[in-house]
Amino acid sequence: QVQLVESGGGLVQAGGSLRLSCAASGRTFSSYAMAWFRQAPGKEREFVAAITWSVSHTYYANSVKGRFTISRDDPKNTVFLQMNSLKPEDTAVYFCAQGRVPYYFIRDTEGFEYWGQGTQVTVSS
Secondary structure, X not given: OOEEEEEXXXXXXXXXXXXXXXXXXXXXXXXXXXXXXXXXXXOOOEEEEXXXXXXXXXXXXXXXXXXXXXXXXXXXXXXXXXXXXXXXXXXXXXXXXXXXXXXXHOOOHHHOOEEOOOEEEEEEO
């Protein structure tokens, strides 16, 4: 049974930083792409960042490029999202996701089979 557990969310002032973690279990972590999505109240879930398996290519939404960094530690079965220069519009529930997703489909929620429960990030102005 695959489980994804996010942590690291919280309340931070604009301009601050947070580091999210997602610990995975249940299958071979290094064989799957990992991604972060977020959902603000009243909005659809949106892509934030993703990292492929094997060569660890990274992809970012334009809104976070240059501020957020996704990384993975395969021996520890964990993916991270380092968030710097946070803005109030980054406020959302952040979800990690896992799937055998090719790069051309990696920004789409439908390609990911498993999801965590989410962690709240609130950025105050």
